[in-house]
Amino acid sequence: AQTVTQSQPEMSVQEAETVTLSCTYDTSENNYYLFWYKQPPSRQMILVIRQEAYKQQNATENRFSVNFQKAAKSFSLKISDSQLGDTAMYFCAFGGGATNKLIFGTGTLLAVQP
Amino acid sequence: KAGVTQTPRYLIKTRGQQVTLSCSPISGHRSVSWYQQTPGQGLQFLFEYFSETQRNKGNFPGRFSGRQFSNSRSEMNVSTLELGDSALYLCASSLKRATDLYTQYFGPGTRLTVL
Numbered sequence A: 001a002q003t004v005t006q007s008q009p010e011m012s013v014q015e016a017e018t019v020t021l022s023c024t025y026d027t028s029e030n031n032y033y034l035f036w037y038k039q040p041p042s043r044q045m046i047l048v049i050r051q052e053a054y055k056q057q058n059a060t061e062n063r064f065s066v067n068f069q070k071a072a073k074s075f076s077l078k079i080s081d082s083q084l085g086d087t088a089m090y091f092c093a094f095g096g097g098a099t100n101k102l103i104f105g106t107g108t109l110l111a112v113q114p
Numbered sequence B: 001k002a003g004v005t006q007t008p009r010y011l012i013k014t015r016g017q018q019v020t021l022s023c024s025p026i027s028g029h030r031s032v033s034w035y036q037q038t039p040g041q042g043l044q045f046l047f048e049y050f051s052e053t054q055r056n057k058g059n060f061p062g063r064f065s066g067r068q069f070s071n072s073r074s075e076m077n078v079s080t081l082e083l084g085d086s087a088l089y090l091c092a093s094s095l096k097r098a099t100d101l102y103t104q105y106f107g108p109g110t111r112l113t114v115l
Helices: none
Strands: A003-005 A010-014 A019-021 A024-026 A032-039 A046-052 A064-069 A074-079 A088-096 A102-104 A108-113 B005-007 B010-013 B019-024 B031-038 B042-050 B053-057 B064-068 B074-078 B087-094 B110-114
Touching: A003 A088, A003 A102, A010 A019, A019 A108, A024 A074, A032 A064, A046 A064, A046 A074, A074 A088, A102 B042, B005 B087, B010 B019, B019 B087, B019 B110, B031 B074, B042 B064, B042 B074, B053 B064, B074 B087
Parallel strands: A010 A108, B010 B110
Antiparallel strands: A003 A024, A019 A074, A032 A046, A032 A088, A064 A074, A088 A102, A088 A108, B005 B019, B019 B074, B031 B042, B031 B087, B042 B053, B064 B074, B087 B110
């Protein structure tokens, strides 16, 4: 069975600084996807970035980038130039195997301080 | 293109009642999945529907059921509500094509409170 672990329940960062959120996962699948979702106080779950496991190049989306270490089963999210609007709960998620379901971590609550 | 929509956004029910939640996926998306989010259990997969058929089911009692219509809209139903069913219910849709597996787009959720 797949598992996703986020070991940082809460983090804080100053506006304009860089922060890295950690995620590890466990799977026996060879083909899978990894995702970071953002859930602000509005509770809307927003897709931030995704990574296909077969791609060696780390995904980037504007200020968001990942460090995907397949052998170590690690998938961290780096947020550069943090903005107040980045304040949210961030979930790491795994998608793979025969089902279409996503397995989520427990989330990291990120607070961006002015 | 419009996003995933869910109705209603908020519901208050009492124990023993039943409730039906609705989800309209992004146009063209044929897969709809439902998740329950609670502070204690986090995000848990309920079930997925594709082409009007339930494809996968999570570890929830039979009181939780769903269906999908020919236009891909989906409903989930919870019968004999319990206090523990209070949660945010999230619907997600996906294209489920070979080049874009597992990517899901979420609606705003329905907040269910059971009194």
